[in-house]
Amino acid sequence: MRNATTRLLTRADLSTLISAHGADTLMGDMIAAIETAFVSFDEAKCTVPVRSGFSYTAPRPGLVEWMPILRQSDHVTLKMVGYHPENPGWANLPTIQSMVGRWDTDTGRLVAICEGGLLTALRTGAASSVASKALAKADASTLGLIGAGAQAVTQLHALSQVFDLSCVLIHDSQPAHAASFPSRVAGRLKAGVRIETSSTQRMLAEADIICTATTVAPGDGPLFSSAADAKAHLHVNAIGADFPGKTELPLDLMQSAFVVPDFTEQAIREGECQQLRRDEIGMDLTALLQRPGLQAQLHSARTVFDSTGFALEDDAALSLILDLAGHYDIGSEIEMETPGLDVLNPYDAAEPTASSTSPLKLDTLP
């Protein structure tokens, strides 16, 4: 009899895992896992379709997408991810709601289910860190954050592990979000890092690295009109653009920068690369990570990481989390299947006499 249980990791389990392993250690491990996933990405062994989904405007604007990946001869990971920008306002729920599942390819069995919102925040931060290490000045010290929501927390946390930051400039269209940001990153930064609210104009003039992670509506971008005043070596991690029509960056920045998508085919449809011709796009992150000489040249150039969100990252993040959950014995096991049933009989284990008892009439149901 094979193990027939499914590992369930809720958000509470992930909080326990962070407490057990340490948030800094976890982010460090996540950065390493994401970097390894990009460096070793091999299309012959790993299939990643461009994600699909449903978008709608009623009852509220939102979308639900599925992001599948096949690791050949091993497993399938699929993340279901909802993006509902009005969630924090009316439902006290995060903008991103998500579940990640994993199925083995031996039998198609569901191996694990994991809350995906926290995983998404961790892996998106880690991916920016990997891209920024490759593209930004090594002595970058001023970080700008446009959008001070949940994603900004892990962007800052991940970047602070790679850069010796002294100043963080934040801008959010909702002042309350900017105001609460410092308390949300307390304990994630070394002592002495200044956090200041800022106009985008000041941020552009001073920042070495900028992360954009907003809920700007499709068609309402960009977040600032021009990058004319930005530093020559500015590196931008563009997180928010992940839907047709949604972009955060001005065209002059995109056209003057070396642009690195996480997943080019998807970035052309949904990311900042929607604004570019194919020949204006640099190369994807996997290709860049294989060229250390080029990275060194790009440190002094304007660069953009077009982070649309890549199933490869979700898969690597889930593998890390499952390893750690196993080590610390966190989470629970649920029995989706009942072991030992007759596999040829869908009714096995149901009481055979039940249909002779007085059944509920369906029309009495609520």
Add this chain to the structure above:
Amino acid sequence: MRNATTRLLTRADLSTLISAHGADTLMGDMIAAIETAFVSFDEAKCTVPVRSGFSYTAPRPGLVEWMPILRQSDHVTLKMVGYHPENPGWANLPTIQSMVGRWDTDTGRLVAICEGGLLTALRTGAASSVASKALAKADASTLGLIGAGAQAVTQLHALSQVFDLSCVLIHDSQPAHAASFPSRVAGRLKAGVRIETSSTQRMLAEADIICTATTVAPGDGPLFSSAADAKAHLHVNAIGADFPGKTELPLDLMQSAFVVPDFTEQAIREGECQQLRRDEIGMDLTALLQRPGLQAQLHSARTVFDSTGFALEDDAALSLILDLAGHYDIGSEIEMETPGLDVLNPYDAAEPTASSTSPLKLDTLP
């Protein structure tokens, strides 16, 4: 605070539900639910993409697919379904492994997770019953089953609710499966129904209705060479063809029959309709159910229901099961999210001091 829990229905919960509601009553309700779903299907309110998936031959032949459906302004249902025909032989697991999830479109929250193998067997049987009521002779009494596995059990159960069967002829390439079939349907049939093993030749000569539900490999079909000897009014429910290259029926049957797919676009890619030109396909089941006059004419004609498996059915089946589970208070509630957290802080609820304790080194992990 909105309800933040997810209803979990395992296979054991579904067995409890069948026992509580009665297998016959449940199948009757399922047939009604599936019929209503087809009759009321409206592409303006309900979006169903053709399913996608990964197929592979290593380590064993199999595929994992996702089948999404959007009920506008209400919910998304997505079924993950694995098809691994070698499962019963080496892993003592059903061929079909599946999980169905539901997400609300208000917030993207995961509302329910349900074991999908039993649901698939129930809804596939129910769909054949709906199609057969529309297409087969009302006094059909001899049913043939090619393939006596798990799907055959619910095919027979569902059809026995609509037709007054007196004889069931079964054929399976694995004699042990045919031999165990009667014990697996005991209690699902009225007294006096004969069940006999049969050659496909005899079955073709005698059956009023045939259901094909085999694991024939792509390229290895058809299951019989010609329908020349079949009754003029034969109706076939073709269940097995659900993958490019996999077909069960001979071309002469397909070309001489009025062919009704569950979902035409998908049937052309994956179903028996792969064998046909578009103008050789009759109409889909939704269209047929709106034409009672045509149905009456077709009762005396050869007909094929090309059942590739339609997300509309999964959605309707899940709605019924969730209603019943709520009524009988079956299943459990899991908290994927932790209510009351700061929605802008991914690290909320993790111990803030944890990262100062001595963390595990990742390289010590198994």
